[in-house]
Amino acid sequence: MGFWVHKKLKNILFGLGVFLGICGNLSAEGFDFVASGLSLEKATTQAADKHPMPLSAIKRVSNRLMIESQTDVVGTRSNYLYRVSEATSLDKAVGYYKELLSDQGRIEFACEQRNCGASNHWANDIFGNRNLAGRDSDQSYFAGRLDDGVHQGWLSVYAVTNARRIDYIYISFIPAPPEDxxxxxxxxxxxxxxxxxxxxxxxxxxxxxxxxxxxxxxxxxxxxxxxxxxxxxxxxxxxxxxxxxxxxxxxxxxxxxxxxxxxxxxxxxxxxxxxxxxxxxxxxxxx
Known part of the structure; x- marks a missing residue:
């Protein structure tokens, strides 16, 4: 069964993304794993609430966005925008977080390139950050539960070479709520x-x-x-x-x-x- 993103909800998500984009001076807590060669450009937080975590590709059908699977996680969401330096590569940085989540948790969903859907939808409709928009063939996304004994929660990673050919990684982390x-x-x-x-x-x-x-x-x-x-x-x-x-x-x-x-x-x-x-x-x- 598909999950249809209501137009009003889409507007809320977009507005929230814009809000987060202008609040980059907020401190983000709860996740401190950083792959080598990444430079933090923005760290933001979203207040404790129910936050959707996509677990499928994003599709547009009849001019509406559709997410076939997602989980709603309650907690404070920390978001990190990293620029990948010349000292490393986007593939290496992505590999670091995939290994982290595989070894210390489980990956619930992963996609690459066009299988993820349109990069523009991820950048603007989900994350509210136009700097993340690039070619559909230059993106990857994965999400799952992390538990290394110190950090427990949901982690998502979106990696892209954007339209200006700049490599970015966007990370979201939500600590596990007590009921987990x-x-x-x-x-x-x-x-x-x-x-x-x-x-x-x-x-x-x-x-x-x-x-x-x-x-x-x-x-x-x-x-x-x-x-x-x-x-x-x-x-x-x-x-x-x-x-x-x-x-x-x-x-x-x-x-x-x-x-x-x-x-x-x-x-x-x-x-x-x-x-x-x-x-x-x-x-x-x-x-």
Missing amino acids: YVADAKRGVLLGEAVLSKDWAKALGDYLQANANAKLVVVAFSKPVSSAAQLGNSIESSAEYGETMLVAAREAIGVDGSRVELRSMGMLGQRPLGFNAQDWAYLYLVD
Whole structure:
């Protein structure tokens, strides 16, 4: 079933885009991953609201825009316009964010070139930034959920070589709302300060209280070792770290030891992107 963008809604989206374009001095918070060689030209924020995130190409049928699939995300939306410098390339920058989202989340939709629809519609009707308009063959877009243990939310990336042959990347990020915490924990989240925060602890505590058979599993890892002789040390290190994080999670969430268990995996896991510590752990909510 297609989703038709009502004319009034289109005008609201366009007006909002223009508003964001003139408010480039607003600070944008919530997302701090920047690919090498990008220069920030504008950072803007949209107040907490329900923001549409397109998950399909944009089509114009009978003079109306149609988006076949989208998700509406509630939260504060941060938008970043980056210019790609000569020190890198648009393909490399796009590859950075695709790898980030693939490794630390999941891509829900991706398109390239003419399969995305008209670049002019993305630039003017969706993002409200005419600098993003280029040839339909010189664009790409992807969106999905990000979760690196620190940042949880929806990320979209639009890349284009515009009509003036300038390479731009436009990024939007919306932190995950509280109602997503339980779903995220069931997929597994990197255990750290963010997961031990008040909002996370309350959401998980409430779920455990309402579901007697549910439990939390802490899965701990250590960085790879160079010899078989060090394997035992790796397992011991992950076990000690996991026990520390298990206690921290149990105290923050307010559950007894019977609802939390530890699994020490040693070096049998890939270290999270951008994570340099010796040990790390993931938290899973299991029914």
